[in-house]
Amino acid sequence: GENVEQHPSTLSVQEGDSAVIKCTYSDSASNYFPWYKQELGKGPQLIIDIRSNVGEKKDQRIAVTLNKTAKHFSLHITETQPEDSAVYFCAAIKGSYIPTFGRGTSLIVHP
Amino acid sequence: SQTIHQWPATLVQPVGSPLSLECTVEGTSNPNLYWYRQAAGRGLQLLFYSVGIGQISSEVPQNLSASRPQDRQFILSSKKLLLSDSGFYLCAWTGAQNTEAFFGQGTRLTVV
Numbered sequence: 363g364e365n366v367e368q369h370p371s372t373l374s375v376q377e378g379d380s381a382v383i384k385c386t387y388s389d390s391a392s393n394y395f396p397w398y399k400q401e402l403g404k405g406p407q408l409i410i411d412i413r414s415n416v417g418e419k420k421d422q423r424i425a426v427t428l429n430k431t432a433k434h435f436s437l438h439i440t441e442t443q444p445e446d447s448a449v450y451f452c453a454a455i456k457g458s459y460i461p462t463f464g465r466g467t468s469l470i471v472h473p
Numbered sequence: 474s475q476t477i478h479q480w481p482a483t484l485v486q487p488v489g490s491p492l493s494l495e496c497t498v499e500g501t502s503n504p505n506l507y508w509y510r511q512a513a514g515r516g517l518q519l520l521f522y523s524v525g526i527g528q529i530s531s532e533v534p535q536n537l538s539a540s541r542p543q544d545r546q547f548i549l550s551s552k553k554l555l556l557s558d559s560g561f562y563l564c565a566w567t568g569a570q571n572t573e574a575f576f577g578q579g580t581r582l583t584v585v
Contacts, residue, residue, distance in 0.1 A: 371515075394572070394573075396573045396574070398576075403561075403579070403581065404578055404579065405479075405563055405565075405576035405577050405578045405579045406517075406563075406576045407576070408573045408575075411573060449515050451517065453574070455567075455572075458505065458567070460505075460507070460519065460522055461567065461574045463516075463517045465515065465516040466515035466516060466517075468515065
């Protein structure tokens with residue numbers, strides 16, 4: 363089955379810096395890669411996603427890149443703000459199969 | 474639009490008591506439904522998933538069970554709770570191929 367590795371487990375940055383979270387997947391047939399943000403005590407919410415026919419996608423301060431050959435994808439947050447502090451999950455999905463999630467990254471943005 | 478409801482938000486139960494957490498989905502039909510547990514360490518542990526009414530697959534052997542009595546209803550149960558059942562439980566659904574998973578707001582269960 364699919365295996366998703368996510369790094370780092372904790373990321374601490376100063377406000378205004380950039381943050382990068384990386385994930386690798388094992389199944390080359392996976393073709394949909396969403397990213398979720400989970401605030402304390404709440405369920406994860408989708409923030410951005412990318413499909414395998416696209417190499418990069420951007421939405422304001424958030425961007426995701428995908429390297430199909432290397433089987434890795436990354437989340438980039440620029441100009442971080444304290445409200446970006448949360449746990450972030452990546453996932454890899456193949457067709458209608460069960461989503462496989464990374465173990466999460468705790469992002470801490472210091473004012 | 475599709476929505477997912479999960480309740481209760483918080484629950485404190487004594488050891489040995491029963492458990493019933495409910496999740497319902499609106500605005501879609503024949504969703505795949507999931508129960509996850511999130512203990513300390515942040516990871517999402519898949520407990521059960523269902524691809525249709527009455528169809529339940531268990532990912533880990535444990536003190537819990539799941540049922541899907543209706544197309545858009547998913548229930549997590551236990552006959553006798555253990556201390557180790559404490560955690561944050563999340564219900565989720567996915568639709569057609571290559572779509573995101575939508576999560577409920579979670580239930581914080583504390584077994585005392």
